[in-house]
Amino acid sequence: MTNLATRRNFILYVKYATLFTAVAKPRFALALDEEPLLRVTSISDKISSVFTDSMLLDLPQVSFTTETIWTDTPQEFSGPTLRSVLKTAGLAFPARDLKLSALNDYSVTCPADLIGENAPIIANRRNGNPFDIRKKGPLWLVFPYESSVLYRTETIYSLSIWHLSEISVL
Template identity: 45%
Template sequence: MIKNLRATILAGACALMAGAALADTLPAPQGEVILTVSGAISTLNGAEVLALDQRLLDSLPQHSFTTSTIWTEGTATYSGVLLRDLLAASGAKGATVKLTALNDYTITMPAADAREDGPLLAYLADGEPMSRRDKGPVWLIYPFDDVASYRTEQTYARSIWQLNRIEIAN
């Protein structure tokens, strides 16, 4: 009787732990991985990483804004995922965000800078996917025209294009 009770309790505990583990996962990407998030995160879909393809990026809350930049002519409407929303979806627990581009250009910023009126992980410009030639597939871009305080050398330096890796650190 006690043996059966122990087995039942052990089986229940294992089921609860498995359920908790599944709660912090997302489906594996089915297409080409565009962006990975690693480090101090709790949501994974790979070996210690959150790998995102276009389908998974599209499943996150979408935002758009129209702005001009110092690198482009005129204005464009950029669409994608707010950095704030990606950090929340990944269960980010760190204070620092390190962003790296395909060419290994790297910037570091405080996680607290990922605000509602903050940077967007844009992958569409005027409704079209951004190619590598045009700063894609992902460009961390700020609403420069809407928020004057973003028109600084520091923020321009953080506007990393061809972004493919994000690491969260304490």
């Protein structure tokens, strides 16, 4: 990694750490040896939270095995629900839509009415293990596609954003 890239990563880390600690609930502490993976912001940017992998693991986990149109075999995905992440970030169940953004600048708008109690999840484990960018990680918004025909639509597939890095309330 070049000095410029290292410096940029450090600045981003400090920025996210500062944002998180300003609004953090006492039970969370940003580990200095962990990179922030996910930023959640409100419409006014007055509420902003940053999550690391261990913070996401501290939330209640949902796990399911499903086939996807992007994988050759059924995969087990696990992670917190989108709803629980929003709640932990201090956002009530959104009456507004969400903008989901990926590391590669892909973004999509998620209608609030598609956020259920148990789906989608923000998967940070695939087949029981963390997964990296080459395998669509480290975070992937996933639905239990095989559980209902409602989860096998172009709309749902477009919301299944991998490399998820930011959620903003619109």
